[in-house]
Amino acid sequence: MTVARALPAMLVGLILLFLALPIVVVMVVSFSSATYLTFPPPAFGLRWYSVYFGSDDWLRSTWLSLWVAAAVVVLATLLGTLAALGIARLPKALRVLASALILSPLIVPVIVVAIGIYYAFARYGLVGTPAGLIFAHTCLAVPFVVTSVNASLAGIDPRLEQAALSLGATPIGAFFQITLPLIRPGVLVGALFAFITSFDELVVALFISGSGAVTLPRRMWDDLLYQIEPTIAAVSTLTIVLTVVLMGCAHLLGKRAAA
Amino acid sequence: MTGAGRGASVSLSNLERRYDRVAAVAGVSLDILSGEFLTLLGPSGSGKSTTLMMIAGFETPTGGDIAIDGKSVVAMPPYRRNIGMVFQNYALFPHLTAADNIGFPLKQRGVGKAEREKLVREALALMQLPDHGERYPRQLSGGQQQRVALARAIVFKPRLLLMDEPLGALDKQLRENLQLEMRRLHAELGITFIYVTHDQEEALTMSDRIAVMNGGLVAQVGRPEDLYDRPGSRFVASFLGESNFLPAIVRGVEDDIVVAECEGSIVRALCPGRPATGEKVMLTTRPERIRFADGAFASTAPQNRLSVTVTEAVFAGERCRYMLQARDGTAMVLKEPSSAAIRRRAVGERTEIAWSVADTILV
Numbered sequence: 001m002t003v004a005r006a007l008p009a010m011l012v013g014l015i016l017l018f019l020a021l022p023i024v025v026v027m028v029v030s031f032s033s034a035t036y037l038t039f040p041p042p043a044f045g046l047r048w049y050s051v052y053f054g055s056d057d058w059l060r061s062t063w064l065s066l067w068v069a070a071a072v073v074v075l076a077t078l079l080g081t082l083a084a085l086g087i088a089r090l091p092k093a094l095r096v097l098a099s100a101l102i103l104s105p106l107i108v109p110v111i112v113v114a115i116g117i118y119y120a121f122a123r124y125g126l127v128g129t130p131a132g133l134i135f136a137h138t139c140l141a142v143p144f145v146v147t148s149v150n151a152s153l154a155g156i157d158p159r160l161e162q163a164a165l166s167l168g169a170t171p172i173g174a175f176f177q178i179t180l181p182l183i184r185p186g187v188l189v190g191a192l193f194a195f196i197t198s199f200d201e202l203v204v205a206l207f208i209s210g211s212g213a214v215t216l217p218r219r220m221w222d223d224l225l226y227q228i229e230p231t232i233a234a235v236s237t238l239t240i241v242l243t244v245v246l247m248g249c250a251h252l253l254g255k256r257a258a259a
Numbered sequence: 260m261t262g263a264g265r266g267a268s269v270s271l272s273n274l275e276r277r278y279d280r281v282a283a284v285a286g287v288s289l290d291i292l293s294g295e296f297l298t299l300l301g302p303s304g305s306g307k308s309t310t311l312m313m314i315a316g317f318e319t320p321t322g323g324d325i326a327i328d329g330k331s332v333v334a335m336p337p338y339r340r341n342i343g344m345v346f347q348n349y350a351l352f353p354h355l356t357a358a359d360n361i362g363f364p365l366k367q368r369g370v371g372k373a374e375r376e377k378l379v380r381e382a383l384a385l386m387q388l389p390d391h392g393e394r395y396p397r398q399l400s401g402g403q404q405q406r407v408a409l410a411r412a413i414v415f416k417p418r419l420l421l422m423d424e425p426l427g428a429l430d431k432q433l434r435e436n437l438q439l440e441m442r443r444l445h446a447e448l449g450i451t452f453i454y455v456t457h458d459q460e461e462a463l464t465m466s467d468r469i470a471v472m473n474g475g476l477v478a479q480v481g482r483p484e485d486l487y488d489r490p491g492s493r494f495v496a497s498f499l500g501e502s503n504f505l506p507a508i509v510r511g512v513e514d515d516i517v518v519a520e521c522e523g524s525i526v527r528a529l530c531p532g533r534p535a536t537g538e539k540v541m542l543t544t545r546p547e548r549i550r551f552a553d554g555a556f557a558s559t560a561p562q563n564r565l566s567v568t569v570t571e572a573v574f575a576g577e578r579c580r581y582m583l584q585a586r587d588g589t590a591m592v593l594k595e596p597s598s599a600a601i602r603r604r605a606v607g608e609r610t611e612i613a614w615s616v617a618d619t620i621l622v
Contacts, residue, residue, distance in 0.1 A: 157350060159346050159350040160350055160352060162315075162317050162344075162346070163346055163350040163352070164352075164363070165316075165317075165338045166316075166337055166344040166412075167338075167344075167364035167411065167415070168338050168339075168341070168364050169338055169363070169367045170338055170367075173367065174338075178352055181354050182353070182354060
């Protein structure tokens, strides 16, 4: 390999290293034996993992985040898929408008969305409740579902549905037998993104989780503010592993959809 | 599966489909007989596909009526019309095997699994694809996909089969094979076929009758040979096959034959009406029905004659194609079956051509 060709490769390698290093540091620190955050660690051990699994607070927040995310997956996937199907049937001008509205939570700064949600939810007693978190996270997750289902729908010949009807399928029968199986990869990718969106979400949680519904990212934030110890690195490592596994699933599904 | 009376009759009366102020179909009336192979032929935008989509139930008429076996179906949703349909580019379900695609309409009708499998096997055999049931559409060739689509559309024994340019995406050889196969299938099933195409050769080869459409209206309906021999309008004459058009002036009428002056010669033409003497008219005749009428043929040549100059000569294998210019400048085409024994004409040659009165139509 000549130097001219090696240079771009090295540059790309450096950029990737720059992106990955913080994650590597966190993972290494999580196995530290020290009682404070320091790098490199003086010695290695599983001490902070045992702290995490021994703490009711951490486990309660983890379960809360998991089941809030699960509920968000169900709601956002249902709403997002229906929205994408509806949008696909709109005339073009309306389709652009409806898409823009649905995607707006992605475009508006999250902090603005969070403030809006906080004031709106406070009025109905939803602050500090899991239900509030579920509704708020669903708003943030729906755009991802709509986008990925939309992409799936774009690849489907509209005549397939007509063919199903001409062969005697009712509109509902045609949806479940033809359309849904064909957009399933898009729906599943959307569901995974919905899960990750909710599970990783901090800003909105800061405003509305109160003291009654503290999610995992929120507890990590609090922990970082008040007591700097490597538990947070252990938790981070666990969430990173979970996220990477889910992203891997999404990637595989995407590949299957493209085939 | 054979037998007369199995096919549905379809009656379109004053059928109309408007989009805002544009009429895609502007009042089509057409009676399609039970068991008939009728082709809707026309250029794109002539309304043929929209007409078919209205019969299938995917487009709602803005006026007029569609009756199948005498009963109006306008208010009936497509899935209750029990019409087989073959789409352009097949519209096979990509996630189902060929067998499951064909079994789909049976499943919708609650046919049991064992019976379904038997009927699917029969349909695959009929389409000469007995070993392709487990393949997915993407594993089949274009011609095989077309056969599966056809099998899927007839497996539930509909009495009417609609086809929307089903052979458009296939190459010429395969298209010609499938044309013959469709004719065979039509004879075998005895059901009514309505076929949409813009390919006039396909229409002439397969149809019992052709309805030529233009601008959202039916320009002419008839048997292929009638349309070809007696086009009723300039549009039909030029769209269905190739035609020469000769401006002429009427000099008289003898029985049902018009005597007209054309390019300085007297030419006779068939005409159903009685045009007035002195009227300016257009005569049409087919390029393959004109002959060179000099030399040995001069005395036996048919009645209509013109003096022309050869302006272009093209050898095209099975025939030679000549561009000619008549005395007043009208361009004409003449097609002659090729033979090593016939002298080829040279560009610039002046000669006589002749053709029969029976092949001359006033349009």
